[in-house]
Amino acid sequence: MSKDPKEKAAGPSPFPRGIFSAGVALQLLALFCLWISGRIPLSPDEYSICSKSGSIYTVDETNPQVECISIRGSRISYTESFQELQERTRRKNPASRLQNWLMSRFFGSPIRISYIASDAIVVPGLADAHAHIMNNGFKMQLNLDSCKSLADVIDGVKAYIQSHPDIHNNSSRWIQGGGWDQTKWLEKRFPTAADFDADPLLEGRPIALQRVDGHASWVSNRVLQIIGNLPADVEGGSIIRDSSGAPTGVFLDNAMSLIPAPEWTDEQMAVFFDTTMKVALSYGLTSIHDAGSSPMMIQFMKSHAETGKIPMRLYVMGHVSSDEYWGSQIPRLVNYGKHRRLTIRSVKLVADGALGSWGAALLEPYSDKPDASGIMRSTPKAISDLVNQFWKDGWQVNIHCIGDRANHVVLDIFEDLLKVGNANITEWRPRIEHAQIMTAEDLERTGRLGIIASVQPTHATSDMWYAETRLGPNRIEGAYAYRTLLNGSQKHILPLGSDFPVEGVNPLLGFYAAVSRLSVDGTSPHGGEGWYSSEALTRAQVLKGMTLDAAYASFTEHEIGSLTPGKKADFVVLDRNIMRVPMEEILGTKVVVTVVDGKVAYGAMP
Structure with a gap:
């Protein structure tokens, strides 16, 4: 049995066996003595949850599987067997019988015990180590994930307009959403502004739709008119043009900043935030690493934290799209707010674009687009200057890197700082977000340097249908190499996330993808054994990646x-x-209850 070292041991009762006849006054005195000795559960703040099959997975290597956990207030007080729980709460000496009698008389039971079903399990609260809270809520207003063709997208936008009379009757209202992915379409091409104007209902309206990865925006001709004159080039971005040089309506990476979409209001952010929180809790998430919040978003979360409106733990990475140092624009907060659930001590930088839009920065040209090698969003010097300044000011630095060039550049920067700046890797804990495509040498270097690779397993199973076409048969061997990264890690850690809304919020989608390397329908380019299955993780590794590694x-x-x-x-x-059901049953799993700080945040106790 493991015990909270902070908890006081129960002292012996001062009352003899015959005290029951002494009256209520002495009973109350005894009750007081029990209370100060720490033996009375502060109902409803003390309870136990048990599994008769021992299916409580602790992710604690000293005690990996137990029958019961006990909770006092907001903390775990014991992890133990059912027998140990009984012995602790029903001691056989006379004094303990008195304690139990008194607790039963005044509280109904010495301790409340909930039993989970025989085929259910308890796991630590799940974490998403890379997600976008506000963007997820924003995307939900017009979600185009399920569209299989350009026509599907157009139909989806039309349905949205028709279901919102205020937008239908006002053609000047901006229409925004996201989730389109040309790699899923029969056309396999980027859309154009003309595709909107081909439909009478959409013609003339300002429309801006983000690609599923958030690294490209497709706009209507009305938006192009609002923008007016465009620069010939955009550093760290691209304006897609036709053969005559005219913009087609697709903007990549830094060029997306040219789109003058309306800023979100506080009311909109409240809807976006609350929508994501409710969905996340329903899927068992108790902690989210928000991978890039603007000062405006951070101020909103800070206010929410102060009023106790954050229902789970948020680890927020500040982000400003600038090569100038912006550390002073975001507050440094640790365990902030009424419930101490908001922390801001890290920053997010972006080195390159995304693979699906040919924006991931590669060392050699794309196999399916020889005239392109991707986009570095900032120069190596600009990234290095920012990393060094943030490190000096005590910020954890987390950098988006997809392509092998971006990863190589950032690893060079980290390595130089570790050598020249004498940075303490354990105190600093720099992260590469995605670590998606690397050379064999850089895969090894990531682990040797102690850099944290924060990866998203569903990216592998979403991208597997076109990734090898983009990269060719050699580079693909260093892509989505999760087992290699984990095996090479100094601390043997691999925090796992989803990158929602790029992928779904449900962490079990990532769990399934990581262990199976299959799409949700059980297929892959390599058949039922999974795509490059040698890089699959074990279930225990994935659970740890979604809990302790993320922590x-x-x-x-x-x-x-x-x-x-x-x-x-x-x-x-x-x-x-x-941890045991057949692979194909993982995705059918439902959350019974999600508990944060010892209190039910979703569902109900068994």
Whole structure:
């Protein structure tokens, strides 16, 4: 049995066996003595949850699977067997019988015990180590993920307009959404502004739709008119043009900043935020690493934290699209707010674009587009200057890197700082977000330097249908190499996320993708064994990546990430055992209850 070292041991009762006849006054005195000795559960703040099959997975290597966990207030007090729980709460000596009698008389039971179903399990609260909270809520207003063709997208936009009379009757209202992916279409081409104007309902309206990866925007001719004169080139971005040099309506990476879309209001942000929080809790998430929030978004979250409106732990990376140092524009907050759930101690930089839009920066040209090698969003010097300044000011630095060139440049910068700047890797914990395509040498270097690779397993299974076409048979061997990254890690960690809304919010999508390397329908370019299955992870590795590894990447491994006495009582009950069920049953798993700080945040206790 593991015990919270902070908890006081129960002292012996001062009352003899015959005290029951002494009256209520002495009973109350005894009750007081029990209370100060720490033996009375502060109902409803003390309870236990048990699995008769021992299916509580703690992700604590000293006690990996237990039958019961006990919670006092917001923390885990014990992890133990059911027998140990009984012995602790129903001691056989006379004094303990008195304690139990008194607690039963005044509280109904010495301790409340909930039993999960025989095929259910308990796991630590799940974390998403890379996601976009506000953007997810924004995308939900017009979500185009399911569109299989250009015509589907047009139909989706029309349906949105027709279902919103205020927009239907006002052709000047901006229409925004996201999720389109030309790699899923029969056309396999970027869309154009003319595609909007071909439909009478859409013609003349300002429309801006983000690609699924957030690295490209497709706009209507009305938006092009609003923008007016465009620059010939955009550093770190691209304006797609036709053979005559005219803009087609697609803007990549830094060029997206030219689109004058309306800023979000506080009311809109409240809707976006609350929408994402509710969905995330329903899927068992208790912690999210928000990968790039603007000062405006951060101010909103800060206000929400102060009023107790943040229902889970948020580890927010500040972000400003500038090569000039912007550290003073974001506050440094740790365990901030009424419930101490908001932390801002890291920043997000962006080195390159995305593979799907040919924006990932490669060392050699794309195999399917020999005239392109991707986009570096900033120069190596600009990135280096920012990294060095943020490090000096005590910020964790997390950098988006997709292509092998971007990863190589950033690893060079980190390595120089570790050597010349004498940075302490454990104190600094720099991260490469995505670490998607690397040379064999850089895969090894990532681990040797102690850099944290933060990856998203569903990217592999979403991109596998076109990734090898983009990269060719040699480079693909260093892509989505999750097992290689984990095996090479100094700390043997690999924090896992989703990058939602690029992928779905449900963390079990990532769990399934990581262990199977298959799409949700059980297929892959390599058949039923999975796409490059040698890079698949074990279920235990994935669970750790979604809990303790993510906690380490956010400096919270001593507070969350495992069901360990003394840590925060964040946990999830799932209705089936994802650690043992057949692979194809993982995605059918439902969340029974999500608990944050010992309190139910979604669902109901068994």
